[in-house]
Amino acid sequence: MVEVSETKQKIKFYQTGTLTAGNRLLDEGHRSVQATIDRSNSLDSGHRACQGCGEALGARYAIDAAMRATNNQLIAANATGCLEVFTTPYPETAWSIPWIHSLFGNAAAVAGGIAAAMKAKGREDVRVIAQGGDGGTTDIGFGCMSGMFDRNDDVLYICYNNQAYMNTGVQRSSATPGAARTATTMPVGEEPGNEFGTGKNMPLIAMAHQIPYVATASVHDLHDLEHKVTKAMSFHGSRYIEIYVPCPLGWGSKPGQTITIARLAVETGMFPLFEAENGNLVGVTKIRHQQPVEEYLKLQRRFAHVFKKGNESQLEALQVIADNNIERFDLMSRGKR
Amino acid sequence: MLEQIEGSHAVAKAIALSRPEVISAYPITPQTHIVEDLGTMVKAGEIENCQFMLVESEFGALSACIGSSAAGARSYTATSSQGMLFMMEAVYNASGMGLPIVMTVGNRAIGAPINIWNDWSDSMSARDSGWLQLFAENNQESVDVHIQAFRLAEELSMPVMVCMDGFILTHAYAQVDIPDQAQVDEFLPPFQPRQVLDPAAPLSMGAMVGPEAFTEVRYLAHHKQVEALEIIPKQATEFEAIFGRDSGGLIKSFEADGAETVVVTMGSVIGTMKEVLAGMREDGISIGALTIRSFRPFPREALREALKDAKRVIVFEKSVAVGMGGIVAMNLRTALQDFPILVHSVIGGLGGRPITRDNLRRMFEKGIRDQLDEPHFHDIHMDVVNREIEREKAECRSGAVAENILNDVGVVAAAKAI
Numbered sequence: 001m002v003e004v005s006e007t008k009q010k011i012k013f014y015q016t017g018t019l020t021a022g023n024r025l026l027d028e029g030h031r032s033v034q035a036t037i038d039r040s041n042s043l044d045s046g047h048r049a050c051q052g053c054g055e056a057l058g059a060r061y062a063i064d065a066a067m068r069a070t071n072n073q074l075i076a077a078n079a080t081g082c083l084e085v086f087t088t089p090y091p092e093t094a095w096s097i098p099w100i101h102s103l104f105g106n107a108a109a110v111a112g113g114i115a116a117a118m119k120a121k122g123r124e125d126v127r128v129i130a131q132g133g134d135g136g137t138t139d140i141g142f143g144c145m146s147g148m149f150d151r152n153d154d155v156l157y158i159c160y161n162n163q164a165y166m167n168t169g170v171q172r173s174s175a176t177p178g179a180a181r182t183a184t185t186m187p188v189g190e191e192p193g194n195e196f197g198t199g200k201n202m203p204l205i206a207m208a209h210q211i212p213y214v215a216t217a218s219v220h221d222l223h224d225l226e227h228k229v230t231k232a233m234s235f236h237g238s239r240y241i242e243i244y245v246p247c248p249l250g251w252g253s254k255p256g257q258t259i260t261i262a263r264l265a266v267e268t269g270m271f272p273l274f275e276a277e278n279g280n281l282v283g284v285t286k287i288r289h290q291q292p293v294e295e296y297l298k299l300q301r302r303f304a305h306v307f308k309k310g311n312e313s314q315l316e317a318l319q320v321i322a323d324n325n326i327e328r329f330d331l332m333s334r335g336k337r
Numbered sequence: 338m339l340e341q342i343e344g345s346h347a348v349a350k351a352i353a354l355s356r357p358e359v360i361s362a363y364p365i366t367p368q369t370h371i372v373e374d375l376g377t378m379v380k381a382g383e384i385e386n387c388q389f390m391l392v393e394s395e396f397g398a399l400s401a402c403i404g405s406s407a408a409g410a411r412s413y414t415a416t417s418s419q420g421m422l423f424m425m426e427a428v429y430n431a432s433g434m435g436l437p438i439v440m441t442v443g444n445r446a447i448g449a450p451i452n453i454w455n456d457w458s459d460s461m462s463a464r465d466s467g468w469l470q471l472f473a474e475n476n477q478e479s480v481d482v483h484i485q486a487f488r489l490a491e492e493l494s495m496p497v498m499v500c501m502d503g504f505i506l507t508h509a510y511a512q513v514d515i516p517d518q519a520q521v522d523e524f525l526p527p528f529q530p531r532q533v534l535d536p537a538a539p540l541s542m543g544a545m546v547g548p549e550a551f552t553e554v555r556y557l558a559h560h561k562q563v564e565a566l567e568i569i570p571k572q573a574t575e576f577e578a579i580f581g582r583d584s585g586g587l588i589k590s591f592e593a594d595g596a597e598t599v600v601v602t603m604g605s606v607i608g609t610m611k612e613v614l615a616g617m618r619e620d621g622i623s624i625g626a627l628t629i630r631s632f633r634p635f636p637r638e639a640l641r642e643a644l645k646d647a648k649r650v651i652v653f654e655k656s657v658a659v660g661m662g663g664i665v666a667m668n669l670r671t672a673l674q675d676f677p678i679l680v681h682s683v684i685g686g687l688g689g690r691p692i693t694r695d696n697l698r699r700m701f702e703k704g705i706r707d708q709l710d711e712p713h714f715h716d717i718h719m720d721v722v723n724r725e726i727e728r729e730k731a732e733c734r735s736g737a738v739a740e741n742i743l744n745d746v747g748v749v750a751a752a753k754a755i
Binding site: 072073074075077078084085088089090091093095096097098099100101102103105106109110111112113114115116117118119120121122126143144146147150151 | 390394396398402406408409412426430536538539540546547
């Protein structure tokens with residue numbers, strides 16, 4: 001792996017605890033989009049997401065940042081899933097932007113069609129976002145998304161990755177990690193939970209399409225998330241951002257620990273944060289102190305069985321995955337390992 | 338302008354004249370020549386302000402049109418057969434959302450066994466989807482009905498399929514009068530969407546609808562089809578005033594008035610039938626025909642009026658509801674249920690089986706004597722069927738049906754006979 005520089009951000013917060021508190025210490029120009037009074041509230045309050053929903057948080061930050069970056073000239077296409085269901089039990093809608101839901105597997109194609117319409121009408125100032133969960137992205141929506149990348153349609157695709165089909169009741173997707181309990185990978189038998197050696201890494205697959213911009217982000221670092229969305233909107237062509245969004249309901253975690261779990265996913269190496277341009281890795285978020293995976297796993301009941309006697313190999317396998325990510329993406333701050 | 342032209346090329350010209358803004362394309366025989374031509378025209382700058390999208394599948398093709406139509410662009414795609422089934426979820430979605438997309442269906446059989454030739458299984462599989470389905474008789478009508486389809490779709494805010502027999506029309510060279518741009522512009526106004534994704538006036542489309550409103554939404558889809566029964570003939574009249582041709586409409590009579598026996602069919606097969614029926618009339622048989630131009634909406638009243646004096650009807654169709662019978666026949670029987678008219682269901686031309694004047698005449702002769710089975714499979718080789726049935730009775734592991742039958746009728750059988 002070539003040495004890659006650290007993701008460029010204007011602001012870094014090293015204090016523990018909430019990051020948003022740091023906003024108040026900054027001059028206004030450096031505060032998050034969400035901290036400003038003129039944020040667009042694209043995904044408004046009153047929707048029906050669960051307490052502690054990572055997806056609702058991620059979507060609000062991402063879309064508001066995209067709205068600011070595009071001078072509010074934004075249209076979104078949404079895959080079927082939690083985000084779609086909890087925002088639009090008609091006649092109520094939580095969206096204050098033009099928004100369309102068509103099917104589970106076609107958000108990328110619908111978005112590509114919208115972008116084509118805007119081009120045909122000479123309205124290329126209007127930008128397009130497609131969004132969906134991991135199932136709608138890595139499984140059923142995979143073909144349409146790959147087609148969109150292939151055509152390099154002027155669309156930012158955002159995947160809110162909570163690592164299973166939460167809307168249908170927590171079934172395994174191809175983004176579910178090894179050992180995780182879901183309704184279709186129960187912690188029974190010789191290899192409890194989801195099988196190791198399965199699944200897809202969508203950000204790397206997106207990079208293989210050599211699209212202009214690919215990034216991963218996490219809801220624990222909202223400055224970074226906004227930065228990446230804003231940067232994505234500075235490119236034309238297909239872009240992909242995968243946001244790590246803990247799901248208290250599906251993961252068996254406390255709603256108040258969504259941010260903590262998201263941070264631990266990154267600090268253990270389980271979910272590396274990186275950026276790529278035209279298929280090349282251009283930046284990573286370094287880890288100052290690697291946390292053991294137990295710290296991350298123990299907060300989630302979906303991994304409870306890995307702590308049981310006899311399942312030590314599962315715990316080890318998860319640590320190996322984290323260590324491999326750190327090696328592969330060169331995640332450790334220099335001299336800290 | 339009169340041109341000697343392939344059906345697909347003619348349709349591509351009709352689409353170009355209709356000023357589409359987004360065209361999505363995925364290749365499947367036999368519609369492929371249409372999108373090939375359109376791709377060339379867009380690339381050469383011959384269609385103004387139009388985007389041509391090469392998609393990864395038919396599901397993507399119609400999904401892209403859903404996005405572009407919702408964003409207010411006149412949108413077009415074409416498909417056939419398996420492709421139509423692959424996009425089926427989007428087919429229902431487009432009509433459910435009321436998006437006025439126009440799609441050509443180059444009618445073709447559905448596998449297995451895989452078969453690329455003509456029948457109507459593909460569009461019939463979407464007959465209850467809410468899309469309007471217009472069937473063309475010949476290539477002139479294929480051109481004309483596409484132009485009408487955009488106006489019809491946009492007036493109703495519902496998607497329209499133009500069904501044309503694969504190969505028989507798509508690949509046939511015939512003389513076609515290609516309209517000029519001024520005529521088309523006079524007939525087809527610019528697209529004014531009822532609903533549009535616009536940052537200046539945000540709205541949410543495609544929201545979840547529960548039991549409290551779903552019935553009403555579905556009723557409105559039905560209501561739009563009822564409305565279309567009024568609009569389609571009106572548009573055909575206006576079309577004739579501008580283009581000087583009678584094209585489209587709900588049904589068309591071929592000396593059906595006063596005939597004792599009326600053959601009812603759709604699409605291109607009427608071309609062959611017209612000759613057969615003329616011969617039968619010369620022999621003193623009271624027989625005529627009519628074609629259904631609009632299968633969805635189903636022109637119930639028009640058919641009742643046209644058939645009220647008939648003694649019997651022979652429905653000839655290239656589609657079958659397996660386990661039941663003819664699909665068009667079922668629809669027609671429902672329309673005529675209180676009339677004392679015998680309706681015979683004839684299923685023929687499946688997977689491209691040739692429909693000849695001779696075999697039609699033999700079938701019609703049986704029909705006028707009410708000697709047809711219910712349903713009647715036209716030109717079927719029962720010896721071949723019975724051999725396979727015997728095989729299956731004789732042993733459990735009798736093999737693959739299609740391959741067995743090919744062994745009986747194809748080159749293998751011919752070689753065995755030598």
